[in-house]
Amino acid sequence: MHWTYNSCDVLYDPLRQLAGALTAASFDPAAGYRIGFDLVAERRITSPQALGSTLVLLHQELTEQPAIRHQPAPERLILLLSQLVVGFTEAMPNAAVAAADINRAERASWKVLNKQLQQALQCDRLTGLPNKAGLTSWLDEILAEPSDGTRLGVCLINLNRFKMVNDSLGFDKGDQLLRAVALRLRRLADEAGHFLAHPGDDEFIFVVKGTDGYDDMDKVADIAMRALRDPFTLNGHRLSISASAGIVECAATEALARWQHPTYGVISPAQFIPLAEDTGLIAPLGLRLLEQACRQSLAWRRREFDPFVISVNLSVAQLRT
Numbered sequence: 084m085h086w087t088y089n090s091c092d093v094l095y096d097p098l099r100q101l102a103g104a105l106t107a108a109s110f111d112p113a114a115g116y117r118i119g120f121d122l123v124a125e126r127r128i129t130s131p132q133a134l135g136s137t138l139v140l141l142h143q144e145l146t147e148q149p150a151i152r153h154q155p156a157p158e159r160l161i162l163l164l165s166q167l168v169v170g171f172t173e174a175m176p177n178a179a180v181a182a183a184d185i186n187r188a189e190r191a192s193w194k195v196l197n198k199q200l201q202q203a204l205q206c207d208r209l210t211g212l213p214n215k216a217g218l219t220s221w222l223d224e225i226l227a228e229p230s231d232g233t234r235l236g237v238c239l240i241n242l243n244r245f246k247m248v249n250d251s252l253g254f255d256k257g258d259q260l261l262r263a264v265a266l267r268l269r270r271l272a273d274e275a276g277h278f279l280a281h282p283g284d285d286e287f288i289f290v291v292k293g294t295d296g297y298d299d300m301d302k303v304a305d306i307a308m309r310a311l312r313d314p315f316t317l318n319g320h321r322l323s324i325s326a327s328a329g330i331v332e333c334a335a336t337e338a339l340a341r342w343q344h345p346t347y348g349v350i351s352p353a354q355f356i357p358l359a360e361d362t363g364l365i366a367p368l369g370l371r372l373l374e375q376a377c378r379q380s381l382a383w384r385r386r387e388f389d390p391f392v393i394s395v396n397l398s399v400a401q402l403r404t
Contacts, residue, residue, distance in 0.1 A: 094137065097122065098144055105145070105159050108346060115163035119170025134171055138164060139203065146208045161204050161216050207281045209258055210265035218280035218288060225292070236294040236332040238303045239396075240268070240311075243325045245285035246357055256317055260324070261285075263315045271310055277303070284353040297332050304328035329396040337394045338376040340368065360400040369401040 097118050104114035122128045128137060145160060205217030213221060225235070242264065249257040261281070268287055272279035278290040289303055308328060314321040331337045342350040359365040376393045 094140060094144075097137075098141060101141060101145060101163055104163055108348070110159055110348065112159075112162040112166050115166030116170035118163075119167035119172075120174040122167075122171055123174035128171075134168070138167070141167075142203055143208075158215060164204060210262055210281045212265055212269065212279055212281040212287075214280065215282035218282055218290075221278060221280075222290070225290075233292060234294045234296075234333040236291040236297075236300040236303070236330065237337075238289040238291070238300050238307065239329045240287040240289070240304075240307050241327045241329070241353075242285035243327055244357055245324075246353060248322075248324075256322075259317045260315060260322065263317070264311065264324075267310050268307060271306060275303075284351060286353070294332055297330065300330035300332045304330055327396075327399065329394065331392070331394045333392075336392075337396070338372050338379075339396075340372060356398070360398055365398045365401045369395075369397050 100114065100118050104111060122134075122137065128134065142160070142164065205213055205220055207214040207217075242260075245257065245260075248260060264287065265281060268279055268289075271277070272289060275291075278292075280288045280290070282288060287307075289307065291299065291303055294300060308326055311324060311326050314323045316322075329337065340352055340356065342352075342355055344350050356365070359368050372395055376395050380393050
């Protein structure tokens with residue numbers, strides 16, 4: 084794999100090792116632990132400040148590589164860097180830096196750096212929006228709050244055939260388009276007070292608190308779709324796109340198509356859904372999802388779970404068949 088490199092020589096090997104771990108067919112988070120341990124044992128990086136700077140540089144260099152930025156599983160980077168911190172911490176005693184020698188100011192620095200690291204790992208560097216980890220963290224906080232009967236709605240916006248933009252115009256143009264889409268949607272979210280995230284690739288998610296029913300989420304989806312109708316200007320070129328929306332509203336669940344490949348691992352829907360639409364396989368795929376959702380709903384009812392809505396996204400191409 085060819086990749087550009089801009090940082091100092093001391094981080095060349097860690098970057099190369101992290102890049103290899105991220106793109107490996109068989110993902111092993113423990114690689115991050117070993118790299119973190121070696122930063123202390125071999126490169127004598129032992130201070131919290133040095134670790135913080137190192138993490139920022141590693142994260143920046145890696146997310147600038149197209150081969151890594153467009154990986155179907157961006158959470159790999161989060162897992163690797165988290166394990167890197169664990170390896171770094173456990174190597175500290177071996178470097179004769181005992182916990183008793185860390186003064187109060189240094190402990191405070193650790194807390195600040197850890198908070199900054201978590202914020203960086205939960206932010207999509209391309210769009211500036213919360214990524215999948217940021218979305219999960221925000222939802223965990225909301226769902227952990229005592230229930231007061233407040234309803235919650237989710238609207239997922241999916242850019243149609245975004246892979247074709249990357250394939251035909253290149254990743255740079257695709258990234259420009261994502262930033263432009265994020266800017267339009269962020270304005271809507273800020274005006275309405277909604278939470279907006281970019282979990283990956285061509286997906287954007289609105290989360291709305293205090294909904295009264297599906298009509299509220301229909302409005303959010305409609306406004307978002309209308310905002311994306313006007314063409315985007317990328318370096319003087321006008322590009323029109325279309326999008327699809329799926330909504331879930333109130334303690335509901337959504338049936339999602341996921342492909343667990345025995346060799347390549349989890350394959351993103353952004354990769355196989357367009358192919359299924361182009362080949363006509365979207366119809367049997369959508370039918371199978373509907374059947375599985377119905378079976379699961381029946382199984383839950385038989386176990387006396389309270390009935391709730393299961394949302395199943397259908398492709399426009401499937402509805403036309």
